[in-house]
Amino acid sequence: MAAMNYTASIPQTDDAISTQVVAVDNVFKSFGDQRVLNGVSLTVNRGETLAVLGRSGSGKSVLLRLIIGLQSPDSGAVRINGDGIAGLSLDQLGVYRKKMGFLFQHSALYDSLTLEQNVAFPLTHHNSGMPVAELSDRVRLLLSEVGMEGHLNKMPADISGGMQKRVGLARALALAPEILLLDEPTAGLDPISASEIDDLVLKLQAEHHMATIVVTHDLYSAKTIADRLILLDMGKVAVEGTFQELVESHDAFAREFLKHT
Amino acid sequence: MITDFFEWFGEIGIFSWRVLRAAVTPPFEFRELYRQLDEIGSKSLPLVALAGAAIGAVLAMESFESMTRFGARSLLPSALVYSVVHEIGPIITALVVSGRVGAGIGAELASMKVTEQIDAIEASAVNPYRLLAATRILACILMLPLLTLASDLCGLVMGWVALSMVEPLSFHQFYTSGFRGSDFNDLLPPTFKTAIFGLIIGTIACFQGMRTRGGAEGVGRAATSSVVLSSLFVILTDVVLVKLIIIFFP
Ligand SMILES: Nc1ncnc2c1ncn2[C@@H]1O[C@H](COP(=O)(O)OP(=O)(O)OP(=O)(O)O)[C@@H](O)[C@H]1O
Ligand SMILES: [Mg+2]
Numbered sequence: 001m002a003a004m005n006y007t008a009s010i011p012q013t014d015d016a017i018s019t020q021v022v023a024v025d026n027v028f029k030s031f032g033d034q035r036v037l038n039g040v041s042l043t044v045n046r047g048e049t050l051a052v053l054g055r056s057g058s059g060k061s062v063l064l065r066l067i068i069g070l071q072s073p074d075s076g077a078v079r080i081n082g083d084g085i086a087g088l089s090l091d092q093l094g095v096y097r098k099k100m101g102f103l104f105q106h107s108a109l110y111d112s113l114t115l116e117q118n119v120a121f122p123l124t125h126h127n128s129g130m131p132v133a134e135l136s137d138r139v140r141l142l143l144s145e146v147g148m149e150g151h152l153n154k155m156p157a158d159i160s161g162g163m164q165k166r167v168g169l170a171r172a173l174a175l176a177p178e179i180l181l182l183d184e185p186t187a188g189l190d191p192i193s194a195s196e197i198d199d200l201v202l203k204l205q206a207e208h209h210m211a212t213i214v215v216t217h218d219l220y221s222a223k224t225i226a227d228r229l230i231l232l233d234m235g236k237v238a239v240e241g242t243f244q245e246l247v248e249s250h251d252a253f254a255r256e257f258l259k260h261t
Numbered sequence: 262m263i264t265d266f267f268e269w270f271g272e273i274g275i276f277s278w279r280v281l282r283a284a285v286t287p288p289f290e291f292r293e294l295y296r297q298l299d300e301i302g303s304k305s306l307p308l309v310a311l312a313g314a315a316i317g318a319v320l321a322m323e324s325f326e327s328m329t330r331f332g333a334r335s336l337l338p339s340a341l342v343y344s345v346v347h348e349i350g351p352i353i354t355a356l357v358v359s360g361r362v363g364a365g366i367g368a369e370l371a372s373m374k375v376t377e378q379i380d381a382i383e384a385s386a387v388n389p390y391r392l393l394a395a396t397r398i399l400a401c402i403l404m405l406p407l408l409t410l411a412s413d414l415c416g417l418v419m420g421w422v423a424l425s426m427v428e429p430l431s432f433h434q435f436y437t438s439g440f441r442g443s444d445f446n447d448l449l450p451p452t453f454k455t456a457i458f459g460l461i462i463g464t465i466a467c468f469q470g471m472r473t474r475g476g477a478e479g480v481g482r483a484a485t486s487s488v489v490l491s492s493l494f495v496i497l498t499d500v501v502l503v504k505l506i507i508i509f510f511p
Contacts (some may be wrong), residue, residue: 046415070380090388091286097386104384108377122385235329256423 019045020082021179021211022067027076029062036062037078046178047209049201052224053257054232060215061105063232064181067213068102069093069119078125080179098126101172105215107164107181109156115167116152121141122174145200147193162189169197173204180204180212186221198224219261231257267330276394276468282397283388289402297400298414302364302407309408312357316349317341317416321423338430338439347451350413352499355458357412358405360492363466366397367487370470371480379471392469403456413432413452450452450506458495465491 018059022044029037036059044050052060067072067078068086077084080096087098098192107117119139123130130138146166156164185201186194198221205212205225216222223228223243231239231246233253239246247255321341328337370393373379382389423437466487473483 065380068384070383078356090283090390093383094386094388097384100384102381102384104377106377108381110378110381111372111376114345122387123389125288127383171381212456 008093018114019047021046021080022213023077023079023082024063024067025077025079027063027066027073027078029059029066029071029073035235037066037073037223040232040235040237042230042237043178044211044213046211047205048228049214049226050211051215051226051229052213052215053219053222053229054231055218058232059235060131060232061183062182064102064213064215066098081189091219098175099177100181100227101175101177101181103135103165103168103172103182103185105181105187106158107161107168109164109167109171111156114153115143115148115159116140116153118156118167119170119174122130122171137175142173143167145173146170148198162193163188166193169200176208178210182212182216182259184217186216186218194221195224197221197250199201203224222251233257265349267447267493272472272511276390276471277289277379277464279396280390280398280464280467286391288391290392290396293400297396298404300365301358301397301400302404305358305361305404305408306411309354309357309412312353314415314440315420316343317418317420317424318351320344320349320416320418325424325427335438337424338351338421338435339441339443341424341497342417342439343443345416345420346413346448348503350416351409351451351455351458352495354405354409355455355462355499356492358401358408358459359462359495360488362401363462363487363491366463366466368472368480370394370467371473371483374471374473375476375479384387389471390458394471395423398460398463401459402456403459405459405462406452409452409455422428446510450510453486454499454502454506457498461494461498462491465475465494 015157020043022042024040024042025055026042027037027040028035028224040059042050047075049092052063060252062071066073069078069079069088072086077086079085080099083096085096086091091244109115110121112150113121116136118140119142120135123135125140127135140152145151146169148163148166148170151159155168159167165185166189169182172180172182180201182201186197189197201212204210204224212225214222226243229239229243229246230237231251239249239251239254241249247258321337324337325334325342328334328340331342357381370379373393379389379393382392417439418432421430421432424430424435469483469487469490
């Protein structure tokens with residue numbers, strides 16, 4: 001199978017396919033004549049957390065958007081559970097997106113809805129049969145997991161950026177996703193809230209064995225929650241490995257990157 | 262410039278096709294449709310009624326002068342009914358809705374676009390063409406004929422009020438002489454052509470909103486261009502529709 005040639009480290013067996021939830025295969029992406037991703041490959045297995053590091057503007061957010069199909073690569077493939085998602089219609093993509101939770105870098109809460117309605121949005125659209133009481137219990141539970149249970153009826157404009165982040169995370173978790181994509185979940189949070197979010201991600205990971213990709217500038221958080229890290233530079237994966245391997249890497253960019261933190 | 266023009270038509274064509282395909286396949290977004298019917302219908306009603314009433318009164322006063330001069334004062338009620346029902350009511354309603362609803366939808370969707378809320382809808386596996394565009398366009402199509410009837414009614418009542426101030430005339434007299442020589446069927450084509458205006462306003466506003474780029478400035482541009490383009494296309498389409506109605510409903 002040609003589809004399997006991109007990671008030598010993973011045994012090419014059927015078992016590997018079934019645990020390999022997200023696969024990005026040699027993806028290129030440009031905007032005009034600005035090349036952002038220049039041949040990026042990665043895989044994430046079930047139960048695994050991958051952290052994506054890189055400088056501002058290195059294409060981390062673009063990479064996440066490609067995985068959920070909000071943008072499409074110029075070349076290369078994105079596979080979810082082994083299926084390529086290129087060229088699918090919105091409704092076909094929906095089948096995969098229902099299994100994904102996405103936290104946007106700027107939260108992207110619906111500003112005409114209350115926090116409660118924001119978190120309920122995916123549930124009301126995909127579990128329309130769910131009894132109202134059950135729905136509201138579930139929304140409360142999600143909001144309390146991110147420490148926002150006291151603000152059900154506030155509007156997104158009336159809470160701080162860090163609080164919006166946490167509500168965005170609750171919304172991403174609403175459909176109990178198999179794949180969790182987090183764009184800087186701890187950016188703009190105080191150290192206590194940030195470590196609470198880290199703990200939450202660890203807890204969810206232990207309970208639900210998701211495939212999680214976290215974009216972060218927070219090395220401490222990356223070290224805490226990620227099994228593996230990749231460091232993007234010049235549109236390519238400069239280093240891939242555990243936190244320890246990153247620290248010990250001889251890659252010039254990796255050393256430069258770590259020197260400043 | 263010329264290529265931009267054709268590009269715009271191409272893109273709005275693709276957009277309309279996507280919306281149409283999403284609109285005819287389940288799940289149907291009844292709740293959002295209901296919300297938009299209220300938003301577009303009930304909330305435009307006061308403005309549309311006021312515009313219709315003002316135009317009706319002005320028209321009555323103006324025609325009173327000219328018709329008296331030509332000795333055709335007895336024709337005044339039917340002239341008034343004819344012009345309000347056939348042209349003034351529909352076009353005034355469409356232009357008022359272009360302004361209020363066009364700007365509203367354009368700005369709302371544009372701000373959702375630039376703050377990634379439309380992406381968030383997509384990421385939740387909900388089709389934004391179905392949830393946002395189809396509901397708004399359908400609400401415009403359904404509401405414009407109703408708003409037009411309201412505007413017609415206000416125009417005629419205010420026209421009668423304006424006339425009866427210069428010469429005593431009961432509403433019954435006004436009504437019977439006004440609708441003499443025309444029947445209910447004459448009312449239908451000019452009223453239902455506004456459904457097409459609704460289609461134009463809704464489609465252009467949703468399209469301009471959802472293709473927006475670039476922050477707050479982009480939002481402003483989307484609102485303005487929705488209003489300008491939808492008014493323009495409403496007027497151009499009206500010319501064509503009037504001709505067609507004359508041909509097919511003589
Ligand atoms: N829709 C777009 N159109 C044009 N250029 C874009 C678009 N999206 C992203 N870019 C460009 O791609 C580059 C990478 O953007 P991206 O948002 O992925 O960076 P990032 O790594 O997430 O940065 P940060 O850490 O600051 O969030 C940037 O230079 C940006 O200008
Ligand atoms: Mg980013």
